[in-house]
Amino acid sequence: MKRIKTLETRNLCNSAKKGGCGECQTSCQSACKTSCGVANQKCENKEK
Amino acid sequence: MVHQYKLNGFNIVLDSCSGAVHDVDEVAYDMIAMFENSPKEEIIETLLTRYSHRKDVTKDELEECYADILSLKESGQLFTEDTFEDMAGTFKERSGNVIKALCLHVAHTCNLNCSYCFASQGKYHGDRALMSFEVGKRALDFLVENSGSRTNLEVDFFGGEPLMNWDVVKKLVEYARSIEKEKNKNFRFTLTTNGVLIDDDVIEFANKEMSNVVLSLDGRKEIHDRFRIDYSGKGSYDTIIPKFQKLVDARGGKGYYIRGTFTHYNPDFTKDVFHMADLGFTELSMEPVVGKPEDETTLTPEDIEIVKEQYEILAKDMLRRTKEGKPITFYHYMLDLKEGPCIYKRISGCGSGTEYMAVTPWGDLYPCHQFVGEESYKLGDIWNGVTNDALREEFRSCNAYAREECRDCWAKLYCSGGCAANAFHASGSIRGIYKPGCELFKKRIECAIMMRVSENSEE
Numbered sequence: 001m002k003r004i005k006t007l008e009t010r011n012l013c014n015s016a017k018k019g020g021c022g023e024c025q026t027s028c029q030s031a032c033k034t035s036c037g038v039a040n041q042k043c044e045n046k047e048k
Numbered sequence: 049m050v051h052q053y054k055l056n057g058f059n060i061v062l063d064s065c066s067g068a069v070h071d072v073d074e075v076a077y078d079m080i081a082m083f084e085n086s087p088k089e090e091i092i093e094t095l096l097t098r099y100s101h102r103k104d105v106t107k108d109e110l111e112e113c114y115a116d117i118l119s120l121k122e123s124g125q126l127f128t129e130d131t132f133e134d135m136a137g138t139f140k141e142r143s144g145n146v147i148k149a150l151c152l153h154v155a156h157t158c159n160l161n162c163s164y165c166f167a168s169q170g171k172y173h174g175d176r177a178l179m180s181f182e183v184g185k186r187a188l189d190f191l192v193e194n195s196g197s198r199t200n201l202e203v204d205f206f207g208g209e210p211l212m213n214w215d216v217v218k219k220l221v222e223y224a225r226s227i228e229k230e231k232n233k234n235f236r237f238t239l240t241t242n243g244v245l246i247d248d249d250v251i252e253f254a255n256k257e258m259s260n261v262v263l264s265l266d267g268r269k270e271i272h273d274r275f276r277i278d279y280s281g282k283g284s285y286d287t288i289i290p291k292f293q294k295l296v297d298a299r300g301g302k303g304y305y306i307r308g309t310f311t312h313y314n315p316d317f318t319k320d321v322f323h324m325a326d327l328g329f330t331e332l333s334m335e336p337v338v339g340k341p342e343d344e345t346t347l348t349p350e351d352i353e354i355v356k357e358q359y360e361i362l363a364k365d366m367l368r369r370t371k372e373g374k375p376i377t378f379y380h381y382m383l384d385l386k387e388g389p390c391i392y393k394r395i396s397g398c399g400s401g402t403e404y405m406a407v408t409p410w411g412d413l414y415p416c417h418q419f420v421g422e423e424s425y426k427l428g429d430i431w432n433g434v435t436n437d438a439l440r441e442e443f444r445s446c447n448a449y450a451r452e453e454c455r456d457c458w459a460k461l462y463c464s465g466g467c468a469a470n471a472f473h474a475s476g477s478i479r480g481i482y483k484p485g486c487e488l489f490k491k492r493i494e495c496a497i498m499m500r501v502s503e504n505s506e507e
Contacts, residue, residue, distance in 0.1 A: 001116045002109070002112065002113070002116075003072055003073045003075055003076035003113050003116070004070050004071075004072045004073075004076050004113075004116055004117070004120070005070065005071040005072070005504070005505070006068060006069070006070050006071075006120070006125060007068075007069040007070070007071065007385060007500060007501065007504050008385070008386055009066075009067045009068055009069055009385040009386060010067055010385065010386055010387060010388055010390075011066055011067060011068070011124070012065060012066055012067040012390075012391045012394065012461065013065070013066055013124060013128065013131075013391070015390035015391045015392075016132075016135065016390070016391050016392070018390075019390025019391055019392045019393070020139055020390060020392035020393075022143055022146065022148065022198055022403075023198060023199060023200050024389060024393055025149070025200075025202055025236075026148065026149040026202065026398065026399035026400070026403055026404035027397075027398035027399055027400075027404075027464070028398060028416075028467070033206075033240070033262075033307075033335075033417065033418075037380065037462060037463050037464075037489065037492075037493075038389055038393055038394050038398070038462065038463065038464040039383055039388060039389065039394065039461070039462035039463075039493065040379070040380065040381075040382040040383050040384075040388075040496070041388070041389045041393060042384070042387075042388075042389075043384075043387055043388060043389050043390060043393075044200060045390065048390070
């Protein structure tokens with residue numbers, strides 16, 4: 001594509017299939033403690 | 049839902065629901081903006097007129113661009129429909145009452161007297177208290193008993209100042225290590241400290257046992273010492289800096305954050321982040337102060353605009369540092385687009401009050417550290433478990449789709465509806481929103497995505 005460069009990203013719709021193991025950190029635990037965000041959490045799923 | 053923005057010379061298109069990110073030129077940027085609202089012929093005609101000064105913008109070429117956009121749509125990378133709402137509630141129901149993280153308030157007291165402290169100098173609007181080993185041990189047992197099949201359990205030693213109860217912290221870690229194999233659990237400990245009592249024993253133990261250490265530093269000496277003072281009024285900067293440096297040097301690459309708070313007095317907080325970097329620290333976090341609108345430290349609407357500019361300055365400078373081989377990490381810009389969290393994580397909310405709870409020195413349970421001291425938010429205690437089921441259900445219902453204001457927001461799969469405590473403090477309800485927080489959050493995500501786009505364009 002000439003005018004569009006698409007970055008390699010995890011497809012969120014597909015992540016529904018093997019997601020939800022629940023092993024990841026809760027959102028602001030061990031870090032900022034004041035402003036919740038989920039997108040920067042590390043995925044801990046070993047079987048994705 | 050598509051979000052388009054221009055930042056640092058990039059035209060960025062985010063397809064919120066698939067997570068796809070596109071780095072496009074301005075012609076494609078304009079075409080994507082019109083794509084869902086106008087017929088093809090009209091779009092091409094409009095763009096031919098708009099870009100008539102450019103030789104590369106021809107009818108054939110625009111047809112090709114249109115076909116590219118259509119193929120991205122068909123492959124689920126653009127204009128992806130939001131089909132996640134029904135999943136949001138079911139996931140939390142499925143995980144039952146599993147608890148996987150506790151914030152242990154081992155000391156409701158502090159050796160610093162910071163007036164901006166959300167925990168009222170560590171006392172959480174109550175009496176000073178230290179957690180006994182027996183209470184802490186019971187809290188760890190409670191966590192194991194309620195963790196179901198989860199292996200990774202997070203425990204944060206928090207306060208007040210947890211080093212004021214250091215012997216108990218050490219004994220609790222030893223106890224947890226003694227049971228984790230038999231219980232098939234993996235404890236991950238974090239210590240959050242102001243640094244005043246750090247000594248060689250703390251450094252050795254923390255670097256062996258704590259997965260993460262959060263070290264409170266507000267940045268420049270004059271900024272740090274404005275609030276972070278002892279009870280005689282003396283600033284703590286000169287005391288803690290050599291201690292933090294020694295601890296981090298000895299940490300051997302294990303996780304840590306130098307974490308600061310910025311207020312109305314330093315909305316130009318990037319200077320403080322850069323100061324942290326000048327001191328040799330690389331893992332950095334800087335957070336807006338939490339407070340009431342009438343507090344002198346609270347960010348004003350004018351400050352919010354300055355802070356947004358500062359986030360851009362920070363992102364650009366971090367790219368420069370990376371190019372020069374001296375990268376720094378900023379907590380909110382850690383956005384892994386390839387291996388980040390799954391959709392369940394993104395829609396389920398932060399976990400406070402359900403899978404994450406705070407424990408007071410006397411064993412009461414609260415939805416998170418920021419609710420401690422709000423009596424109506426007491427969930428139960430570590431002996432009888434959660435007894436306020438209605439409150440737990442209220443927290444369980446908090447997810448990315450729980451707030452009307454979030455419904456059409458492109459960022460909801462990045463914040464998952466935001467911080468319940470911020471919402472409560474701003475609106476009186478955990479189902480409300482904290483609008484300035486949303487604005488800052490969106491700006492941070494835009495900056496973080498721009499950084500990935502920039503890195504990608506260098507490859």
